[in-house]
Every structure is written in C-alpha cells, then in structure tokens.
Amino acid sequence: QMDKIFKARREMAENGDAIDWGLAEAMAYGSLLLEGNHVRITGQDVQRGTFSHRHAVVKDQRTEEEFIPLNHLATSLDPSAPMEELARPDTQAGFTCRNSILSEFGVLGFELGYSLENPNCLIIWEAQFGDFVNGAQIMIDQFISAGEDKWLRQSGLVMLLPHGYDGQGAEHSSCRIERFLQQVDEDPHYIPRLAKDDRRQIQKCNMQIVNVTTPANFFHCLRRQTHRDFRKPLIVASPKNLLRNKRCVSSLEEMGPGTEFLRVIDDHDPAVVNNPESVDTLVFCSGQIYYELLAEREKRGKNNVALVRLEQIAPFAFDRVAENCARFPNAEVVWAQQEPKNMGAYYYCTQRIMTATREINKDEKRPRYVGRAVSAAPATGMGKIHTMEYNMIMNGVYGEAEMGD
Numbered sequence: 505q506m507d508k509i510f511k512a513r514r515e516m517a518e519n520g521d522a523i524d525w526g527l528a529e530a531m532a533y534g535s536l537l538l539e540g541n542h543v544r545i546t547g548q549d550v551q552r553g554t555f556s557h558r559h560a561v562v563k564d565q566r567t568e569e570e571f572i573p574l575n576h577l578a579t580s581l582d583p584s585a586p587m588e589e590l591a592r593p594d595t596q597a598g599f600t601c602r603n604s605i606l607s608e609f610g611v612l613g614f615e616l617g618y619s620l621e622n623p624n625c626l627i628i629w630e631a632q633f634g635d636f637v638n639g640a641q642i643m644i645d646q647f648i649s650a651g652e653d654k655w656l657r658q659s660g661l662v663m664l665l666p667h668g669y670d671g672q673g674a675e676h677s678s679c680r681i682e683r684f685l686q687q688v689d690e691d692p693h694y695i696p697r698l699a700k701d702d703r704r705q706i707q708k709c710n711m712q713i714v715n716v717t718t719p720a721n722f723f724h725c726l727r728r729q730t731h732r733d734f735r736k737p738l739i740v741a742s743p744k745n746l747l748r749n750k751r752c753v754s755s756l757e758e759m760g761p762g763t764e765f766l767r768v769i770d771d772h773d774p775a776v777v778n779n780p781e782s783v784d785t786l787v788f789c790s791g792q793i794y795y796e797l798l799a800e801r802e803k804r805g806k807n808n809v810a811l812v813r814l815e816q817i818a819p820f821a822f823d824r825v826a827e828n829c830a831r832f833p834n835a836e837v838v839w840a841q842q843e844p845k846n847m848g849a850y851y852y853c854t855q856r857i858m859t860a861t862r863e864i865n866k867d868e869k870r871p872r873y874v875g876r877a878v879s880a881a882p883a884t885g886m887g888k889i890h891t892m893e894y895n896m897i898m899n900g901v902y903g904e905a906e907m908g909d
Contacts, residue, residue, distance in 0.1 A: 506562055510573075520756035525747045526557040528719030528754060532726040534577055536626055537596045540589075541730050543574075544600040544618065546611055547630035547664075551603050554632050554666060557747040560601040574599040608639035612663070616647055619661040619735075626730045627661050634665030634679025634741065635882070648737050649687040649710060660735035662726070667715070667741040668792040669842040669883055671890035678843060678882035681817075684713050684739045685852040688818040692855035695863050698823040705819045707734055713818040715741040715791035715849075717769065720754035721815055724765035746792055767816040768824035770831075775807040777831075785809045786828065786835035787901055788857065788871065790817055790849060793842045800898045809902060810835065817849050820856040826864035829857075837861075839871040840901055844879040874900035 513527045523531075533543045548554075551561035562571045575581055578596040582589070589595065604611040612629050619627040631637045637644070652658055665679035689710045696705045706712060716722050722740075729738050746752040757763075771777055787809060789797060794813050801809055812828050814821065829837060837857065841848040854871055862868035876893050884890050 506559065509559060517756070522753045523719055523756065523759075524557075524753055525719045525722065525743065526553070526559070528723045528759070529558065529726070530560070530574065531759065532723045533574055533599060533626070536727060536730055537574060537599055538577055540595075540597050542597040542600070542622070542625040543628075544615075544625055545628040545630060546600075546602045546604045546615060548604055548606060548632040548636075550630050551601050554630075555744055555747050560599070572599060572601065574601075608636055609643060612640040612643045613647075616643060616651075616659060616661050619659045620657055623658070623660055623735050624730075626726065628664060629661065630664040630742075631666065631679070633676050634667040635675050635677065637663070637665050637679055644684075645687075649684075652710060652736075653689070658735035659737055660729055660732075662729060662738045662740065664740050664742045666744050668744045668746070669890070669894075670745055671887050672883070673885035674881040674883050678847065679741050680847065680882065681713065681715070681739075681741050681849060682843070682847045682852070684711070685818055685849060687711075688713065688852075690819050692820075692852075693859050695822045695859065696819075698821075706736060709736065709819045711737040711739060711818070712816065713739045713741075714816045716815045717746070717791060717794050717813050718752065718754050718758070720758035720763070721766055721769070723754075723759050724763065728765050741791055743792060746795065749795055751795055751798070765815075767814075767821040768828070769813040769815055770828060771810040771812055773807070776810050779807070780832050781834060783808055783810045783832040783835045785838055785901070786832045787811050787838045787840050787874075788814055788825065788828075788853065789840045790814045791842075793840060793897075796894070796898070797840060797901060800902060804902055806902050814849075814853070817852065820853070820860075822856065822860040822864065825857055826860040829861050829867075829869055830865050837869040837871045838874055838901060840897065841875040842897070843882065844876040845873060846878045847882060848875065850875065 516523045516527050536543055552559060560574060575598060578594045580595040581598055615627050615629045648661065667679040669677050697703060698705065714725055716725055776783060785808065787797065790813060794811060797811055810832055839850055839853055841850055850873055857871050858868055874897055
C-alpha cells in the first residue's frame with residue numbers, strides 16, 4: 505500500500521499536474537527544509553494523518569524501525585546548525601513529526617512555547633478532528649489570540665483543524681471557526697490600506713484564519729508563514745474529503761516562480777465570466793462547499809451563478825470582494841456555508857461585505873444567507889437529515905430543482 509502511495513506521488517511530481525493535498529503539503533515542508541527552516545508538526549495522529557493522507561513517517565512492520573522521507577532530501581542534515589550553514593547547497597534542516605498524547609491543552613501549549621522560542625521554525629499543531637480543539641480553549645483565549653496584545657510576543661504557530669460537513673455528526677464536523685473569527689481584532693467598518701506594496705493589514709491583526717480550497721494555495725499559505733519578517737498565528741480549517749477529491753488538485757506551475765497565496769479565488773468558468781451582465785447571483789463561500797456548489801451548478805447548467813472563494817477569511821479581503829461585486833453588477837450577493845446560521849463565517853463576513861461594497865463601490869450589498877438553520881449543535885447525527893439539509897442549501901443557491909435535474 506505504501507509503495508503504491510509513494511509511486512503515485514512521484515508520478516504527480518514528474519508529470520507536474522494533478523498534485524493532491526498530501527503531496528503539496530510535503531512539498532511545502534520539503535522546500536522550507538532545504539532553505540534551512542526547521543519544520544515541526546505534532547498532534548494525535550499526525551504521522552499518518554487522521555485521514556491517511558500524509559504518511560510523513562513510515563514504519564517497518566517487522567522491526568518497528570521508522571523512516572522519515574523528509575529527512576533524506578539532502579546529504580547533510582544538522583538540526584542544530586545555524587541557518588547560514590543550513591542554507592548551503594545539499595544541506596537541510598530537520599523535520600520533526602510526532603504523534604502526541606491525548607491532551608489538546610497540553611500539546612498546543614507546548615507547541616506555542618516552542619514557536620516563541622524558535623520563530624524561524626514552522627511549528628504546526630494538528631487536531632485529530634477540528635471539533636477537538638475545544639479541549640485547548642484556554643490556550644487559545646489566554647495566549648494565542650491575545651498574547652501579542654498582552655505581552656508583545658509574536659507567535660507563528662499554525663493550527664490545522666479538519667473541518668467539513670460530511671454527515672459524521674456533531675463531534676466530527678466543525679472546528680467552530682466562528683469562535684476564532686469572533687476573536688479577530690479587525691474593525692468591520694474600516695478598510696485599511698490594501699495596495700500590494702503597502703499592505704500591513706495582517707501585521708495589524710492578531711491572527712489569520714483561512715479555509716483554502718486548492719493544494720497550491722495551501723502550499724503557499726504554509727510557506728508565507730515562514731517567509732514573512734513578522735509572526736502571526738495561523739488557523740487553518742483544513743479539509744477532510746477534499747484530500748481525495750479528484751477536482752481538488754493543482755499543477756506544479758501554480759507553485760512555481762511568480763506564484764503566491766491567493767486571498768480570493770475568482771470564478772474562472774468562461775460561460776460565467778464572459779457574460780457578467782447575465783449573472784444574477786454572486787455566491788461568496790469558503791472551503792469544501794465550493795466543490796459541492798460547483799458540481800451542482802454543472803449538473804443544473806446554471807451559468808447565471810458565479811462562485812467566488814474566500815480563501816482567507818480574516819483579515820478580510822475588502823478589495824477583492826468589492827472587485828467581484830463590481831464585476832457582476834446585476835447579481836444578488838449570497839453568502840453560502842455548510843455551518844448553521846449562528847456558526848461559520850456568515851456574521852463575520854456580512855458586515856465586511858457591506859462595508860466593502862459601500863465604501864469602495866458606493867453601492868452597498870447585504871448578502872443573503874444560504875446555509876443550515878440556527879442550531880445548538882454544529883451538525884446532525886442523522887444521515888437523512890444531513891442529506892435534506894444539503895439539498896436545501898443547493899436549492900437555496902440555485903432555486904428548487906426542476907424535474908430531471
């Protein structure tokens with residue numbers, strides 16, 4: 505099985521296309537290691553990955569010997585050498601991948617301390633499921649969210665929180681992204697400078713929250729975390745079923761020279777973008793739901809609906825949102841999400857979409873909500889209700905399905 509997985513990855517890399525999430529993640533780590541940056545990831549099932557996508561540590565079933573491919577990229581590896589030495593040709597920094605004890609509070613706290621002591625490292629903590637992050641809520645509230653404001657200490661800690669509604673119930677669906685968004689210290693009624701060469705928006709914000717939809721964008725997201733000359737915590741609502749979604753792939757070109765992280769990904773369907781006057785619905789969304797909406801649009805042939813992805817939810821891309829609203833002047837603006845109305849990014853994004861369109865376009869747009877109804881629990885545990893809710897979301901965007909759809 506492992507031989508099959510690694511052969512497939514080699515073919516992806518050599519062909520330069522159809523690169524999946526697991527390979528893009530490994531490429532981000534590998535490139536940073538070769539540049540002399542130590543990479544460290546811990547969590548309850550990180551060596552294999554909860555959803556068997558990573559396989560960062562391979563074990564011999566007979567001898568229990570471990571092999572870490574990312575520590576064999578160069579002939580020389582010295583985890584303790586200065587960065588000047590690690591940047592030399594054919595030299596790499598060390599990659600650490602450790603399965604942790606079952607304590608989100610303890611392990612996240614340790615990794616936060618590690619990130620403060622060694623800001624040149626890419627330090628990652630991954631929850632087994634995003635839902636389990638609530639076991640570390642004290643660390644988030646007291647230190648990660650407010651640490652820089654209280655003590656002027658910057659941390660570049662990354663939290664990978666698997667998130668997505670697949671009918672797995674209330675304890676295996678949501679990383680409670682709304683809790684993180686509520687703690688972001690960004691004024692929803694103020695638009696900062698957003699020129700590319702004069703953008704300090706993230707520097708003035710306490711943390712970043714992303715829900716990316718392509719392997720290439722995840723690759724760039726991890727690399728920019730280390731390449732910046734400042735540090736901010738990064739919260740990633742990471743995927744589950746997208747890890748094997750055949751459409752969730754990237755090309756090598758999308759990770760090559762001249763490419764970068766995209767805060768927003770526009771609709772690229774020629775049938776939609778070449779006829780902007782005919783688009784009557786502009787849907788903003790984030791994460792896994794994009795692929796569900798895309799498949800449903802193709803199924804129903806709805807070329808009057810544009811789908812735009814907010815890859816970075818916070819800090820908010822005021823400029824790019826306003827640009828898309830201006831691009832489709834006749835469209836009703838919709839916010840679509842998988843989460844219940846009192847959760848997810850709806851309330852965070854609504855005020856900011858209104859501010860962006862009012863202040864930049866001089867034409868305020870209030871997004872119509874499409875998603876699950878308000879709920880005390882993040883998700884249902886009943887498969888039939890999950891499917892019913894899914895269909896309601898699709899119909900909320902595209903209208904009631906016609907016979908034959």
